[in-house]
Amino acid sequence: MDLRTRVTLLSESRDRDGPAGVPARAGELSSQPGAPVGITRVTHPGHGPTRLMRVMQTNACSLSCGYCPTFCGGKVRRTYLEPEEVARVFMSAQRGGLADGLFLTSGVPGRPSKMTDRMLATVDLLRRREGFRGYVHLKLLPGAERAQVEAAVRLASRVSINLEAPGDGYVRALAREKDFGGDLLPKLELAGRLVLERRRIESPARSGAIGPTTQFVVGAAGEADREILGLVARLERQRLLHHAHFSAFQPVVGTPLEGQRATPAARELRLYQAEHLLRQYGFEYDELVFGTDGNLSLHDDPKTAWALAHPERFPIEVSRAPYEALVRVPGIGPATARSLVAARPRSVIRGSGDLRAAGVDMARAGWFLTLGGRRLAHAPRPQQLRLFAPGEHLTQAPFRTPVPPCAYR
Numbered sequence: 403m404d405l406r407t408r409v410t411l412l413s414e415s416r417d418r419d420g421p422a423g424v425p426a427r428a429g430e431l432s433s434q435p436g437a438p439v440g441i442t443r444v445t446h447p448g449h450g451p452t453r454l455m456r457v458m459q460t461n462a463c464s465l466s467c468g469y470c471p472t473f474c475g476g477k478v479r480r481t482y483l484e485p486e487e488v489a490r491v492f493m494s495a496q497r498g499g500l501a502d503g504l505f506l507t508s509g510v511p512g513r514p515s516k517m518t519d520r521m522l523a524t525v526d527l528l529r530r531r532e533g534f535r536g537y538v539h540l541k542l543l544p545g546a547e548r549a550q551v552e553a554a555v556r557l558a559s560r561v562s563i564n565l566e567a568p569g570d571g572y573v574r575a576l577a578r579e580k581d582f583g584g585d586l587l588p589k590l591e592l593a594g595r596l597v598l599e600r601r602r603i604e605s606p607a608r609s610g611a612i613g614p615t616t617q618f619v620v621g622a623a624g625e626a627d628r629e630i631l632g633l634v635a636r637l638e639r640q641r642l643l644h645h646a647h648f649s650a651f652q653p654v655v656g657t658p659l660e661g662q663r664a665t666p667a668a669r670e671l672r673l674y675q676a677e678h679l680l681r682q683y684g685f686e687y688d689e690l691v692f693g694t695d696g697n698l699s700l701h702d703d704p705k706t707a708w709a710l711a712h713p714e715r716f717p718i719e720v721s722r723a724p725y726e727a728l729v730r731v732p733g734i735g736p737a738t739a740r741s742l743v744a745a746r747p748r749s750v751i752r753g754s755g756d757l758r759a760a761g762v763d764m765a766r767a768g769w770f771l772t773l774g775g776r777r778l779a780h781a782p783r784p785q786q787l788r789l790f791a792p793g794e795h796l797t798q799a800p801f802r803t804p805v806p807p808c809a810y811r
């Protein structure tokens with residue numbers, strides 16, 4: 403197989419970076435004559451848009467993750483890229499102005515430490531031989547050794563380790579060779595501590611190190627949102643995790659979990675929204691509202707669910723309320739709350755139009771606000787607050803994909 407064919411097989415051109423991602427224009431980039439494949443435009447919150455080459459070192463794998471098309475029994479063409487080849491293809495894209503950063507992941511053929519060494523060799527070539535100082539995201543493999551985690555944190559801008567699920571039993575149900583308590587969680591915590599240490603010793607600008615990320619495959623193992631978010635909240639509070647990704651489980655043709663029901667995409671969205679409340683809105687984990695099944699509401703977004711459960715906190719007077727109260731109103735985000743507070747000393751809010759112009763989603767916020775003592779909207783009807791109905795966007799049929807659906811998060 404020639405190099406271009408192997409890179410095509412081992413990369414993905416669709417955007418899969420969660421809600422923060424910008425719709426892919428990779429096809430456009432990759433279709434340029436001679437251009438390398440697998441480059442996707444993504445937006446990193448706070449860092450703006452960037453073009454990432456996302457590639458697997460190999461799609462050969464001896465593990466049996468039930469959701470993954472490249473599991474050991476999967477009928478996919480297996481191939482491999484040498485560290486030298488990844489470095490060459492990436493540097494040619496980077497020097498040609500087509501890629502800004504690299505996202506490197508891999509299957510696990512045989513001993514995890516052997517393939518991890520090859521991934522580290524790839525990044526080492528970029529850093530030392532090529533002098534590339536830009537963004538490199540290295541996804542550490544299950545079973546990576548402690549010294550390899552240390553080397554990864556030294557070399558990469560960001561490392562990630564997929565926890566897959568919030569506990570031993572759940573992870574075993576998804577991937578029997580993966581060890582949550584003995585491998586994945588302690589390695590993620592180690593990576594988090596090492597990044598903190600690196601940032602303490604070097605300035606953030608010089609180190610370029612960003613906190614680790616992780617990913618959960620949601621819904622296939624019977625875990626509850628409460629358990630996922632409890633773990634995420636604890637890791638983020640300890641600053642061992644920068645943020646988490648959530649992938650609603652979708653059955654893939656030919657995989658061990660092919661016959662299992664898909665998880666509603668709305669559940670993935672609710673988890674992202676709840677994680678944002680914890681990380682960016684000042685909410686505590688204990689404040690999240692879960693149903694009796696331990697899951698977030700699919701009808702109401704998590705902030706609306708919290709607001710409806712706390713009628714004693716509302717309405718609030720928009721002309722006087724502090725930032726901390728405004729940011730808890732459904733339909734008002736941190737940037738809008740900040741700009742409302744900053745604008746009040748020099749301008750008068752005359753009505754809903756001004757609030758709308760300032761970025762307030764009045765359909766969601768109106769009922770929870772007063773202006774001059776008057777409520778700005780009638781009580782919300784359920785459909786005004788609903789973003790998704792349960793089951794909406796549900797992929798019922800198993801779908802086909804040559805790369806793991808969650809490989810690049």
Ligand code: SF4
Binds near residue numbers: 463806
């Ligand atoms: S998710 Fe990763 S480790 Fe699991 S089977 Fe797929 S490629 Fe292998």
